[in-house]
Amino acid sequence: MKMNKREFKDKVYIELSTVAKAMANPVRLEIIDLLAQGPFSVEQIANYTEQSIANASQHLQHLKKAKLVQISRNGNFIYYSLASESVYNTWVSLRELGKVFNTEIAKVVHDFRKGQSKGMQAIDAATLATMLEKDEVVLLDVRPEEEYNRGHIHRALSIPVDHLGQSLKKIPHKKMLVAYCRGPFCVYADEAVAMLTRKGYHAVRLEEGFPEWALKGYPVDYTTSK
Amino acid sequence: MKMNKREFKDKVYIELSTVAKAMANPVRLEIIDLLAQGPFSVEQIANYTEQSIANASQHLQHLKKAKLVQISRNGNFIYYSLASESVYNTWVSLRELGKVFNTEIAKVVHDFRKGQSKGMQAIDAATLATMLEKDEVVLLDVRPEEEYNRGHIHRALSIPVDHLGQSLKKIPHKKMLVAYCRGPFCVYADEAVAMLTRKGYHAVRLEEGFPEWALKGYPVDYTTSK
DNA sequence: AATCTATTCAATTAAATAATTGAATAGATT
DNA sequence: AATCTATTCAATTATTTAATTGAATAGATT
Numbered sequence: 296m297k298m299n300k301r302e303f304k305d306k307v308y309i310e311l312s313t314v315a316k317a318m319a320n321p322v323r324l325e326i327i328d329l330l331a332q333g334p335f336s337v338e339q340i341a342n343y344t345e346q347s348i349a350n351a352s353q354h355l356q357h358l359k360k361a362k363l364v365q366i367s368r369n370g371n372f373i374y375y376s377l378a379s380e381s382v383y384n385t386w387v388s389l390r391e392l393g394k395v396f397n398t399e400i401a402k403v404v405h406d407f408r409k410g411q412s413k414g415m416q417a418i419d420a421a422t423l424a425t426m427l428e429k430d431e432v433v434l435l436d437v438r439p440e441e442e443y444n445r446g447h448i449h450r451a452l453s454i455p456v457d458h459l460g461q462s463l464k465k466i467p468h469k470k471m472l473v474a475y476c477r478g479p480f481c482v483y484a485d486e487a488v489a490m491l492t493r494k495g496y497h498a499v500r501l502e503e504g505f506p507e508w509a510l511k512g513y514p515v516d517y518t519t520s521k
Numbered sequence: 522m523k524m525n526k527r528e529f530k531d532k533v534y535i536e537l538s539t540v541a542k543a544m545a546n547p548v549r550l551e552i553i554d555l556l557a558q559g560p561f562s563v564e565q566i567a568n569y570t571e572q573s574i575a576n577a578s579q580h581l582q583h584l585k586k587a588k589l590v591q592i593s594r595n596g597n598f599i600y601y602s603l604a605s606e607s608v609y610n611t612w613v614s615l616r617e618l619g620k621v622f623n624t625e626i627a628k629v630v631h632d633f634r635k636g637q638s639k640g641m642q643a644i645d646a647a648t649l650a651t652m653l654e655k656d657e658v659v660l661l662d663v664r665p666e667e668e669y670n671r672g673h674i675h676r677a678l679s680i681p682v683d684h685l686g687q688s689l690k691k692i693p694h695k696k697m698l699v700a701y702c703r704g705p706f707c708v709y710a711d712e713a714v715a716m717l718t719r720k721g722y723h724a725v726r727l728e729e730g731f732p733e734w735a736l737k738g739y740p741v742d743y744t745t746s747k
Numbered sequence: 748a749a750t751c752t753a754t755t756c757a758a759t760t761a762a763a764t765a766a767t768t769g770a771a772t773a774g775a776t777t
Numbered sequence: 778a779a780t781c782t783a784t785t786c787a788a789t790t791a792t793t794t795a796a797t798t799g800a801a802t803a804g805a806t807t
Contacts, residue, residue: 297636298629300708301571306629307706308547308554311619319545320795321534328534337754345527350796352755357794362622371753371805381618388614392607393537396588403524403532410523480533482526546765563784576766578785583765597775597783 317361318389322346323354327377327386330364331506332438332477333445334376383506394479407482412489416499423448423473423501424513433467435474437487438505447505448475449514456483459490471497478504543587544615548572549580553603553612556590557732558664558703559671560602609732620705633708638715642725649674649699649727650739659693661700663713664731673731674701675740682709685716697723704730 298306318324325344329335335343341351355375358364365378377383393400408415418426426432427450436443436451443453454462456476466472472491476483484500491498501508509515524532544550551570555561561569567577581601584590591604603609619626634641644652652658653676662669662677669679680688682702692698698717702709710726717724727734735741 298633300712303629303633303708304551304706305547307626308550310623310626310629311550311615312545312547314619314623315541315545315550315615316794319538319541321531321538322795324534324537324541325530347797348754349756349798352753353795356755363618368804371751371803373754379618379622381614381621385611385614385618388607388611389537389541392589392605392611393540395607396605397536397540400533400536403529403536407524407529480530482529486526542764548765573767574784575768575786578783579765582785594774597773597781599784 314361314363317358317363318385320354320357322350323358324386324389326351326354326358326375327363327382328390328478328480330375330377331383331386332442332504334367334374336372336374338372340375387507387510390479404479408485411482411485412492414492415485415488417502418473418499420501420503420508420511420513423475423508426471426473432471432473435466435472435487436476436505437474437483438476438481442477442505444518446509446515446517448508449516451475451516454487456487456490459487463494466491466496468496471499473499473501475501475508476504478507540587540589543584543589544611546580546583548576549584550612550615552577552580552584552601553589553608554616554704554706556601556603557609557612558668558730560593560600562598562600564598566601613733613736616705630705634711637708637711638718640718641711641714643728644699644725646727646729646734646737646739649734652697652699657697658699659696661692661698661713662702662731663700663709664702664707668703668731670744672735672741672743674734675742677701677742680713682713682716685713689720692717692722694722697725699725699727701727701734702730704733 318327322344326340329340329343337348337352337355340355341348344351346354355364359366363378363382364375367374367376408417423432423434427434434448434451436447436453437456437459439455440453443451447453452465454465474484474487474491479502481504488498488500503511505515544553548570552566555566555569563574563578563581566581567574570577572580581590585592589604589608590601593600593602634643649658649660653660660674660677662673662679663682663685665681666679669677673679678691680691700710700713700717705728707730714724714726729737731741
């Protein structure tokens with residue numbers, strides 16, 4: 296039987312709202328932000344988001360049902376990843392919407408960074424690209440090394456933030472330091488800049504993360520980990 | 522007192538989920554899709570979405586609280602519009618996510634169009650642009666005239682779908698007809714193509730709507746309605 | 748086959764969301 | 778000031794959602 300206009304529109308918007316509902320939860324948004332960095336196991340996701348494994352798993356089932364994530368298996372571990380680039384694109388749109396327009400988010404980010412270090416500064420990708428061309432900065436990737444290996448900004452040194460204390464001697468004083476991590480809401484770079492600043496270095500963070508840098512077409516490298 | 526990392530992330534993702542929640546409802550998604558076409562009053566929005574005025578207003582309050590819409594006033598009427606282009610961009614990302622990846626939406630669209638007319642075809646914006654350059658088609662804007670006046674595809678004739686019956690003599694037989702309306706989930710173009718096909722015309726619809734065409738940088742016109 | 752580990756499932760409880768209905772309100776109009 | 782129109786608000790009811798807890802399961806490993 297022929298579907299009428301109202302039935303059609305109702306069905307389409309109900310389906311789309313299912314996708315939007317999958318994203319309408321803070322824990323699931325954090326999971327999507329994390330998976331933008333690559334595949335992670337349930338245990339890792341639970342760890343990074345500070346949820347119970349059961350709760351993380353339930354949220355992952357919700358995302359899977361909405362077809363936003365997909366799984367692969369390695370031994371006992373099940374790895375989750377974003378199902379497609381359009382999931383990432385929608386996450387980025389939503390984040391931009393929140394950043395540009397929800398002043399509360401900007402305020403939270405600003406307050407957090409100010410609490411980390413007075414005069415905390417961030418530069419954007421275009422500025423970094425120019426500085427790298429002029430060889431003016433030392434670039435630090437302060438994510439876990441596994442993520443560095445999956446892909447990193449061209450010429451970045453890998454110094455995970457929790458190893459930063461014991462790695463200071465590797466870092467030249469002469470040039471300005473730029474630290475980057477997973478993205479605007481990841482705080483590894485904030486922590487790194489705070490520590491480096493306390494040790495007398497001139498350090499700032501990159502606003503974007505590796506995925507945004509890559510998406511903008513700037514040069515990236517990969518480490519073959521074999 | 523200094524905000525810790527977990528507090529920071531929780532606050533940021535909760536704020537962002539507020540935005541996502543505003544979109545996580547089929548009625549509000551339809552409202553956003555409608556407002557992508559320009560400002561509408563509460564009464565118009567209630568009419569087009571087939572909701573009560575009270576319900577439409579409640580959803581609009583929800584969208585307003587999330588800062589996704591803004592208002593202006595004209596006499597007794599309050600007009601709602603999308604608060605920024607990034608609201609529209611997020612809507613488009615979500616819709617693309619749904620179209621590309623949620624096969625149920627594609628099926629609903631296909632089933633609806635098949636119910637309208639066997640052999641129902643749609644072309645995309647790039648195809649239309651080429652055909653217009655070669656002067657191969659007659660382009661019909663089948664939206665309400667008010668929306669045509671706000672902006673339309675270059676060289677489109679305005680023939681609102683509910684006037685199509687009495688406007689057939691205006692339409693040449695010799696060329697292929699392309700009908701367009703508000704976007705992929707608007708059915709004015711489907712209805713127009715069904716009617717034209719029954720009357721012996723060779724007609725197809727444009728997949729995209731006017732906003733997508735404009736966003737892709739293709740030529741547009743405006744009618745000064747004074 | 749037995750055991751282990753990571754993960755999922757199910758039930759419960761509490762909180763959040765949404766449509767309806769009628770009342771109230773905000774401006775505009777007279 | 779009185780009246781009107783469009784819109785918003787508030788209470789109610791039903792539905793949906795989410796965290797917790799403990800049980801169950803799916804594969805891997807031995």
